[in-house]
Amino acid sequence: MEDVKTFESICNLLRNRSYKLTPQRQTILQTFLEQADRHLSAEEVYMLVKHQNPEIGLATVYRTLDILAEIGILLKNDFGDGRSRYEFSRKDEHHHHHHLICLGCGNVSEFDDDLLESLEAVIIKRNKFKILDHDLKFYGYCHECGEGH
Amino acid sequence: MEDVKTFESICNLLRNRSYKLTPQRQTILQTFLEQADRHLSAEEVYMLVKHQNPEIGLATVYRTLDILAEIGILLKNDFGDGRSRYEFSRKDEHHHHHHLICLGCGNVSEFDDDLLESLEAVIIKRNKFKILDHDLKFYGYCHECGEGH
DNA sequence: AAATCTCTTGCAAAGGAGTGTCATTATCAT
């Protein structure tokens, strides 16, 4: 229920949900905290985490990411590159933020303004559809890759 | 270059791109035309097509869907259920339309208004990102599933 | 501190969508 995501607060959250605080989970969490602005795949987390603890298994990484997403610490994204990518969720967000995906270099940047409220209002009325969440991605070319396109 | 999607016009388009007009491709195309409002997966197309021609292979379905997407007849969508889903593209669309995905029954409905133009203008200016396309999905509950949620 | 209970781990195997290989077959221009 904290707003700030410290290592300790997340550990407490795990304990409160009666998840055991194993060294593997702590290492994965710490690694993620050091890469807080990135959108990492399970494989990438695995590689990073192996520097700290070469004994860790890929399945454990997958399971831990699942748990962290389940308790609301991480968000699971699909940017269309064939693997799920995780990032810290921001508690203050009403909805998820949007993503700009560069078709040149694959870099993912973010766009925070919602601006979808009015669109959602229209949809709710016109389609009788109760919106819980949205997922908005823009595909194009970033500033570096933009030349020539 | 036609606006109306008839079987014949698409056959001509295939021929013009020097794709051979095989019975398998014709069957797949016809089947799709009979399900024009749906968002079918390769496996679903395969099942439908097998009624007409039980000899057809799944790989051929995948290859044909690829071709039809490549020549702009079909759109390839990812609704997060682990398989690609195809639908007819509408030539008149400036951008892709949006999708409402029901978390109850999985039904996919559509939302045509763009309304993302202003958002895109902001993004282009603020993020120096050249937008080519977008992908907007709303997750929630449809009218039928809406009760109790 | 030891025992106990339960959860977790690492490994290997299995799933599942999609792609590649290749011998055989079909299309289409001539």
Place this chain on the structure above:
DNA sequence: ATGATAATGACACTCCTTTGCAAGAGATTT
């Protein structure tokens, strides 16, 4: 009809992800 070339179907294979399982901790109680 013939031949160049492309397409097909079967199946093996890739890739990401999940699962089964025996062994190994973490937490909790004595």
